[in-house]
Amino acid sequence: MSAPFSFRLIATDGAARAGEMMTTHGLVGTPAFMPVGTQAAVKGVHHDDVRAAGVELLLANTYHLMLRPSAKRVAALGGLHAFMRWPGPILTDSGGFQVMSLAPLRKITEEGVTFRSHIDGAMVELTPERAVEVQILLDADIAMQLDECVRLPAAQSDIERAMKLSLRWAERCKRAFEGAAPGRALFGIVQGGDDAKLRAESVRALVDIGFHGYAIGGLAVGETQSVMLETVAATAAELPAAQPRYLMGVGTPDDLLEAIARGVDMFDCVLPTRNGRHGLAFTRFGAINIRNARHASDPRPLDPESRCPAARDFSRAYLHHLFRSGEALGGMLLSVVNLYYYQDLMAGARAAIAAGRFAHYAAEIKEQWTAKRDVEQN
Amino acid sequence: MSAPFSFRLIATDGAARAGEMMTTHGLVGTPAFMPVGTQAAVKGVHHDDVRAAGVELLLANTYHLMLRPSAKRVAALGGLHAFMRWPGPILTDSGGFQVMSLAPLRKITEEGVTFRSHIDGAMVELTPERAVEVQILLDADIAMQLDECVRLPAAQSDIERAMKLSLRWAERCKRAFEGAAPGRALFGIVQGGDDAKLRAESVRALVDIGFHGYAIGGLAVGETQSVMLETVAATAAELPAAQPRYLMGVGTPDDLLEAIARGVDMFDCVLPTRNGRHGLAFTRFGAINIRNARHASDPRPLDPESRCPAARDFSRAYLHHLFRSGEALGGMLLSVVNLYYYQDLMAGARAAIAAGRFAHYAAEIKEQWTAKRDVEQN
Numbered sequence: 001m002s003a004p005f006s007f008r009l010i011a012t013d014g015a016a017r018a019g020e021m022m023t024t025h026g027l028v029g030t031p032a033f034m035p036v037g038t039q040a041a042v043k044g045v046h047h048d049d050v051r052a053a054g055v056e057l058l059l060a061n062t063y064h065l066m067l068r069p070s071a072k073r074v075a076a077l078g079g080l081h082a083f084m085r086w087p088g089p090i091l092t093d094s095g096g097f098q099v100m101s102l103a104p105l106r107k108i109t110e111e112g113v114t115f116r117s118h119i120d121g122a123m124v125e126l127t128p129e130r131a132v133e134v135q136i137l138l139d140a141d142i143a144m145q146l147d148e149c150v151r152l153p154a155a156q157s158d159i160e161r162a163m164k165l166s167l168r169w170a171e172r173c174k175r176a177f178e179g180a181a182p183g184r185a186l187f188g189i190v191q192g193g194d195d196a197k198l199r200a201e202s203v204r205a206l207v208d209i210g211f212h213g214y215a216i217g218g219l220a221v222g223e224t225q226s227v228m229l230e231t232v233a234a235t236a237a238e239l240p241a242a243q244p245r246y247l248m249g250v251g252t253p254d255d256l257l258e259a260i261a262r263g264v265d266m267f268d269c270v271l272p273t274r275n276g277r278h279g280l281a282f283t284r285f286g287a288i289n290i291r292n293a294r295h296a297s298d299p300r301p302l303d304p305e306s307r308c309p310a311a312r313d314f315s316r317a318y319l320h321h322l323f324r325s326g327e328a329l330g331g332m333l334l335s336v337v338n339l340y341y342y343q344d345l346m347a348g349a350r351a352a353i354a355a356g357r358f359a360h361y362a363a364e365i366k367e368q369w370t371a372k373r374d375v376e377q378n
Numbered sequence: 379m380s381a382p383f384s385f386r387l388i389a390t391d392g393a394a395r396a397g398e399m400m401t402t403h404g405l406v407g408t409p410a411f412m413p414v415g416t417q418a419a420v421k422g423v424h425h426d427d428v429r430a431a432g433v434e435l436l437l438a439n440t441y442h443l444m445l446r447p448s449a450k451r452v453a454a455l456g457g458l459h460a461f462m463r464w465p466g467p468i469l470t471d472s473g474g475f476q477v478m479s480l481a482p483l484r485k486i487t488e489e490g491v492t493f494r495s496h497i498d499g500a501m502v503e504l505t506p507e508r509a510v511e512v513q514i515l516l517d518a519d520i521a522m523q524l525d526e527c528v529r530l531p532a533a534q535s536d537i538e539r540a541m542k543l544s545l546r547w548a549e550r551c552k553r554a555f556e557g558a559a560p561g562r563a564l565f566g567i568v569q570g571g572d573d574a575k576l577r578a579e580s581v582r583a584l585v586d587i588g589f590h591g592y593a594i595g596g597l598a599v600g601e602t603q604s605v606m607l608e609t610v611a612a613t614a615a616e617l618p619a620a621q622p623r624y625l626m627g628v629g630t631p632d633d634l635l636e637a638i639a640r641g642v643d644m645f646d647c648v649l650p651t652r653n654g655r656h657g658l659a660f661t662r663f664g665a666i667n668i669r670n671a672r673h674a675s676d677p678r679p680l681d682p683e684s685r686c687p688a689a690r691d692f693s694r695a696y697l698h699h700l701f702r703s704g705e706a707l708g709g710m711l712l713s714v715v716n717l718y719y720y721q722d723l724m725a726g727a728r729a730a731i732a733a734g735r736f737a738h739y740a741a742e743i744k745e746q747w748t749a750k751r752d753v754e755q756n
Binding site: 039040041042043044045046064068069073076077078083084085296297299313314315317321322324325329332333 | 417418419420421422423424442446447451454455456461462463674675677691692693695696699700702703705706707710711
């Protein structure tokens with residue numbers, strides 16, 4: 001439980017990497033997908049099911065938790081692991097992204113960002129130093145620097161300004177973090193929009209400051225998948241091999257396979273649970289919209305060979321009925337189905353990279369998504 | 379799995395009874411509490427947790443299921459047990475009560491009740507024969523007669539008219555059921571409002587027709603607890619000892635203890651899950667409103683000695699946070715906490731009756747509800 005943060009590369013296969021992160025709360029195999037536990041809970045899923053799905057590393061949102069129940073209260077209750085009873089490693093974001101997307105009023109200055117809480121309307125200041133302090137109070141195994149993320153498309157000048165501000169904040173975060181959380185990790189965040197030159201500049205400056213890992217931020221914010229993947233490829237190529245790389249807020253199973261092929265080690269996204277709540281199941285046979293009328297009388301499970309009990313045990317007809325009837329159990333079950341699917345996709349990727357057959361693995365997976373759909377009318 | 383329905387009285391203690399029902403899908407110890415699986419799902423609770431709580435017998439609602447997904451579809455998918463994957467016994471109500479409370483338009487005649495579906499606006503007819511047919515299609519282990527339930531207070535003439543109509547429907551249900559569902563049980567429903575004479579008349583006529591069990595209907599519909607309990611006592615005293623007695627739609631833990639003391643064997647109610655979703659936990663220390671601000675920093679679990687993991691493992695502060703944050707997990711966890719509490723209350727009652735100390739058991743339980751609250755500020 002007290003090992004300091006470290007990362008070990010186990011195998012590479014083209015640009016794809018399999019590795020292992022040691023954190024103060026345990027090991028994490030990479031490529032890793034983190035479900036999002038925004039408010040110290042993965043929406044609609046019991047912790048036991050999150051664990052059973054194979055999740056090792058969980059993400060929690062600093063923005064939400066600092067506003068409610070507050071970092072101080074979480075700290076007084078023993079930190080996030082004790083508070084929510086998640087014994088494994090936790091990564092917290094810096095709060096910056098949610099400030100930009102959720103706070104009704106916000107002002108960015110050199111000092112930091114001031115915003116109005118969406119909960120009680122109070123004005124709150126989030127500086128790089130405060131973002132680090134809050135994440136340490138939350139007891140994150142991996143903390144993120146405060147950054148400014150620009151929605152794409154954006155003017156080059158805006159992208160560059162935000163990237164440079166993020167670098168100055170990165171330096172202040174590093175200073176605030178040093179010595180304050182022994183054994184814990186702080187990640188820098190590469191910005192620069194869809195501009196490869198700005199991204200490379202951001203990478204160089206961050207590496208000069210020196211972080212335990214590097215995130216690729218400012219993507220999945222409105223650009224096409226091909227723009228995202230080009231940027232990921234160009235950025236990953238610049239990043240040091242010895243540290244983990246985390247693509248923030250991504251994505252679909254296809255995004256994950258493509259980004260792994262380009263050298264990404266870590267992901268987080270609300271898709272498995274959000275789509276699950278809306279009736280979309282990720283399966284070996286591709287995405288299945290269980291609300292569709294063609295499932296109403298279908299006695300087949302989502303996937304008889306799944307490791308997930310809910311995918312194996314319940315008929316599509318029953319799941320369809322739950323959604324049509326507005327029963328919360330439907331969303332609960334599909335969220336679990338999707339968490340298993342994402343974790344199994346990552347476990348398969350790790351094994352394939354170790355075996356030097358990742359390209360083949362990705363191709364097989366994608367073929368199943370499309371081929372089976374035609375035959376079985378999923 | 380193919381044993382015909384039977385009931386065996388194991389012990390009596392005053393008017394309280396401990397028994398055992400054998401059904402086509404297994405044994406049920408009584409006194410028994412049935413959670414409500416209205417639409418073939420207990421709201422917000424995984425089946426595994428329902429089972430782990432100790433639930434043996436589940437209730438499902440004919441009204442909802444006949445409208446969606448339809449009795450025919452459930453039958454085509456193998457019946458309710460296969461459809462929802464609940465291997466244990468299931469009791470279905472007749473649909474009558476929901477028609478009265480949910481259908482926007484309804485007309486009662488001698489023949490049956492015609493109503494407008496709240497789902498698609500179609501006009502639907504529910505006769506005693508159809509109610510039995512639907513419940514057989516659903517594959518209920520225990521089916522209920524169609525009855526008319528009058529909301530209290532009501533005019534004596536209304537109560538009497540509904541009681542007599544219910545008796546004629548009881549006879550038609552019995553005829554429709556006989557030979558149609560071997561091994562399954564059909565229960566008659568005693569009506570008669572809060573009038574002991576009408577209740578006694580209803581009992582005598584039902585016993586003449588002959589049922590596998592007898593429900594006390596038309597209570598928990600607006601009357602006070604003392605009126606309800608008086609009526610229960612008077613009615614139970616008239617009912618044959620050899621058949622199970624089911625008090626429909628009741629109730630709070632206190633209602634259950636009081637009704638058991640008056641000779642009731644079975645209960646159903648939405649309270650454990652509905653209250654759970656709204657932040658009210660039933661515990662040894664009484665009901666705890668977890669939304670209350672005094673729980674915000676409380677590291678104690680709801681009950682460290684509970685058999686329920688959620689009651690034992692999570693702090694009140696965390697549960698409070700989930701409710702304040704609108705996280706569905708809060709309602710999911712408290713629903714499970716409450717299902718365990720109700721089942722443990724019944725298990726305790728069965729043991730106490732067998733040991734001839736039920737009055738003492740009920741007094742102890744009630745003393746804890748109030749005594750601990752003062753000391754520990756639950």
